[in-house]
Amino acid sequence: MIALRRLTWAHDLLQQFRRHRHYWKNMDCALLKPPEEVRGMLELNREAFRKQIKLPRLRVPERDSNKVLPLLKKLLLKMEKLRPVRPLSEIEGDIQSTMREILLHPLAVKSWDCLPTAELEKHNIESGNFYYADLELNYDNWRADEIFKSVLPIEDEGLTSYSRIGHIVHLNLRDHILPYKNLIGQVLLDKVPGCRTVVNKAATIDNTYRNFQMELICGEQQYQVETIENGILFEFDFSRVYWNPRLSTEHERITKMLNSNDVLYDVFAGVGPFSVPAAHKKCWVLANDLNPESYKWLQHNGKRKKCLAHMKTFNKDGRAFLLEDVKPDLLKRWKEDNTKNYQIHITMNLPAMAVEFLDVFRGFLNADEAKELLNQTLNYPTVHVYSFAKGEDTKTRVRELVEENLGLPLGENLEGIHFVRNVAPKKDMYRVSFRLTKDILLTTAKATSQQIQLKRAASVLLEEDLNIANKVKC
Numbered sequence: 001m002i003a004l005r006r007l008t009w010a011h012d013l014l015q016q017f018r019r020h021r022h023y024w025k026n027m028d029c030a031l032l033k034p035p036e037e038v039r040g041m042l043e044l045n046r047e048a049f050r051k052q053i054k055l056p057r058l059r060v061p062e063r064d065s066n067k068v069l070p071l072l073k074k075l076l077l078k079m080e081k082l083r084p085v086r087p088l089s090e091i092e093g094d095i096q097s098t099m100r101e102i103l104l105h106p107l108a109v110k111s112w113d114c115l116p117t118a119e120l121e122k123h124n125i126e127s128g129n130f131y132y133a134d135l136e137l138n139y140d141n142w143r144a145d146e147i148f149k150s151v152l153p154i155e156d157e158g159l160t161s162y163s164r165i166g167h168i169v170h171l172n173l174r175d176h177i178l179p180y181k182n183l184i185g186q187v188l189l190d191k192v193p194g195c196r197t198v199v200n201k202a203a204t205i206d207n208t209y210r211n212f213q214m215e216l217i218c219g220e221q222q223y224q225v226e227t228i229e230n231g232i233l234f235e236f237d238f239s240r241v242y243w244n245p246r247l248s249t250e251h252e253r254i255t256k257m258l259n260s261n262d263v264l265y266d267v268f269a270g271v272g273p274f275s276v277p278a279a280h281k282k283c284w285v286l287a288n289d290l291n292p293e294s295y296k297w298l299q300h301n302g303k304r305k306k307c308l309a310h311m312k313t314f315n316k317d318g319r320a321f322l323l324e325d326v327k328p329d330l331l332k333r334w335k336e337d338n339t340k341n342y343q344i345h346i347t348m349n350l351p352a353m354a355v356e357f358l359d360v361f362r363g364f365l366n367a368d369e370a371k372e373l374l375n376q377t378l379n380y381p382t383v384h385v386y387s388f389a390k391g392e393d394t395k396t397r398v399r400e401l402v403e404e405n406l407g408l409p410l411g412e413n414l415e416g417i418h419f420v421r422n423v424a425p426k427k428d429m430y431r432v433s434f435r436l437t438k439d440i441l442l443t444t445a446k447a448t449s450q451q452i453q454l455k456r457a458a459s460v461l462l463e464e465d466l467n468i469a470n471k472v473k474c
């Protein structure tokens, strides 16, 4: 008995909490879910979603509805394409009075007593105004995720997320969901505003240009898209270039670091998500991509943003770009202008293999160039290299990867190791930002792994000391 009372008390508390937080989830309510029969449906049958339910309502004279509605705000039934407040014409004797009908959430309102009765009665709304009546729900009343939750198998994880690139919805369906792909495509086409094409990732991206291999599952076979990222419009053929909307925050982080007159060397530029905003900010940009299609759209996007005067574009291998274009540009800057009133950045976003290009920087300058510049304090670029790392401690692993490939340890020149995103279980993407140093640019010999480890241990200790010192200061 005591246990039952406690349970009821806990239930009431939860109800109160939900009412307070406005936490009524339609899919928690059997009445508001699509019919059970749709589970396992392979071909979309919209008619099968029709369902009659009895719903609590409140009848309110139109003239009072503005005063009454704020009292019921958290108790309204909210569903797609369903207005919770609807006009209700009624014949009262000879006089036609206009009434409003307010649809209430069946989890929140089980009887007249669940309403703020004292407040309502002040407006002459009595228990007689409360009633139940039939309502027909149909396919239009549920969002795409609610439809999927009702149709796809319960046991397994369903459709978690999708990416949106202009008019294209890009899916990465797991194998057990593949039999439902036609239905999923059709529902997304119906429900996602502006969606005209639905594609599914066909394989892992392991091709050189990193563009997704994809299968059209619904809609038009039209892959040329326009999409806005961080306020800038990009246009490209999604089937032929790399574009990932999940990187927009990272693109923004880099762009925010840049000030006008800074320099950006973008080694794996794609269609320009770093380069175009940077050039638009009046940085001096050299942008490169090996994929001729990316190169075409990179130029196109720069032209559309009217920033080509600040952006030179290249279509070659990243290593050649660093040696043939970045290096001469750096040497020219170092010789002509040794003021440090601007910053130089090098972005290398090809996470599967960018670290393999880092050895270019070791011994970047030959003996003659070194002699000429040795006595100057140079404006050293910051490299932002992206990499995947697998395992338990991915942050340590990514630093190791950078150091092993650079062939030299990082120390005080390490500016940060930033988590970008989780790609798969135990696989993360990071940005490692470090400053090039005279040592890196002049040293030709590779450090041994023992030397690298020693230096890493020393710099970890130094970092810990600094942290302790900072804490003490605080």
Ligand SMILES: C[S@@+](CC[C@H](N)C(=O)[O-])C[C@H]1O[C@@H](n2cnc3c(N)ncnc32)[C@H](O)[C@@H]1O
Pocket (backbone or CB within 6 Å): 208, 209, 210, 241, 242, 243, 244, 247, 267, 268, 269, 270, 271, 272, 273, 274, 288, 289, 290, 291, 294, 316, 317, 318, 319, 349, 350, 351
């Ligand atoms: C992961 S995408 C990054 C694109 C863009 N920077 C972004 O953040 O969305 C990598 C790009 O590197 C290009 N790429 C691949 N191998 C390359 C190479 N060896 N040299 C230059 N670019 C290369 C691909 O065509 C692709 O556009």
